[in-house]
Amino acid sequence: MTTARRAKRAISGWVVLNKPFDMTSTQAVGKVRWLFAAQKAGHAGTLDPLATGILPIALGEATKAVPQVQDGTKIYRFAIRWGTATTTDDAEGSVIAQSDVRPSAEALEAVLPRFTGTILQKPPAFSAIKIDGERAYDLARAGEAVDIKPREVDVDAIQVLEHGAEQSLLEVTCGKGTYVRALARDIAEALGTHGHVGLLHRAAVGPFTDADAVSIDDLEAAAEDVRDTLLKPVSAGFADLPEIRLDPVQATAVRHGNPVLLTGAAAPASLEECWVSFKGEVVATGWVQFGQFKPRRVFNT
Known part of the structure; x- marks a missing residue:
């Protein structure tokens, strides 16, 4: 008698793991991915097996934000x-x-x-x-x-x-x-x-610190619905970057990969790197040039 394969979920967010001693980063990602039944997972910055501490693990759309977190202090x-x-x-x-x-x-x-x-x-x-x-x-x-x-x-x-x-x-x-x-x-x-x-x-790695961390034991002990609440949103990976909020028309344009002109007195004229949101959800990362936001990576959140 065979056991039914566990269905993978299109779940997105960050697990800020306190990686235990004598576990590789790849093993940690595999464990977290299995616990959340996530379709996609990755990590922002390898930790040696003998090291402990912050290993940000990205699920789903958060994997697109790995470079920003990995490059952080x-x-x-x-x-x-x-x-x-x-x-x-x-x-x-x-x-x-x-x-x-x-x-x-x-x-x-x-x-x-x-x-x-x-x-x-x-x-x-x-x-x-x-x-x-x-x-x-x-x-x-x-x-x-x-x-x-x-x-x-x-x-x-x-x-x-x-x-x-x-x-x-x-x-x-x-x-x-x-x-x-x-x-x-x-x-x-x-x-x-x-x-x-x-x-x-x-x-600490980028915006994530020991105060945000959960352990493998915490994740294993939590029921599935409770476990999901331990996820940080995709946007948590951009806490160190400027945020620009879009209106519905702008958000639609950016989701199709198009640049948009930013309006309003507070709109920036130039930014090397930032992210844009609509109703609290990440739409894209990119930059601002001559008052126009240009998307670099679009998110399906």
Whole structure:
């Protein structure tokens, strides 16, 4: 006797998941998609299996907003374990170097300004960056030498939350593409020692923070009708962008992919990026030029 296949739903919105330790981002998306029986799902910004914290999971039409959320500012809390370098720059890798040097709190504070602003960072060998079409972590696991060129990343701020002889806890606010594992490695090297990430928690991605998060346990425990109330609307992904409200005629035109002239004293003449709505629902993302909204991506909400 076979079990009837569960019908997929055209459901849209955001699940701001507090991803648990030792779960991949792909596994988390699969679990959430199954729980909501969603036709479509994706995530905004991969988290390592050993990391916990904010993993925004988009269902349905929210998947169209993934680039905006993924490009948003991120906040991480991480621990540097002093004295040991590993192949992966975290606790999962094999030890490759050790040092007896343990930096003082004063030395740590003094070196952090070197790691703020736009900095050059060499990503870890075990990363998802592609080299000649192959993922760096696949090449590294195969024993091949991985040479990743340094790249510019933006680090807005770093602060020390706790300092100890064997481990220090820090918080960093940074932009897309910043590797916290590389940051821990490089801070340790600048202090004349070795170090790796002992724990990593992402506290914010774009508009989403720990305060918005739900756990897998919360989702599994909730009845289906209650579970749906835990979804944030598609528009939540645009909380950091300007909103323009359209009238019915404008909304119809934009839904057909056409630009519209914005009217009214408060209408913007120019915007690099924004979103437009009608009766609270997302209609499209786009930009404003010479007082005209031009759609980049239309939503079927």
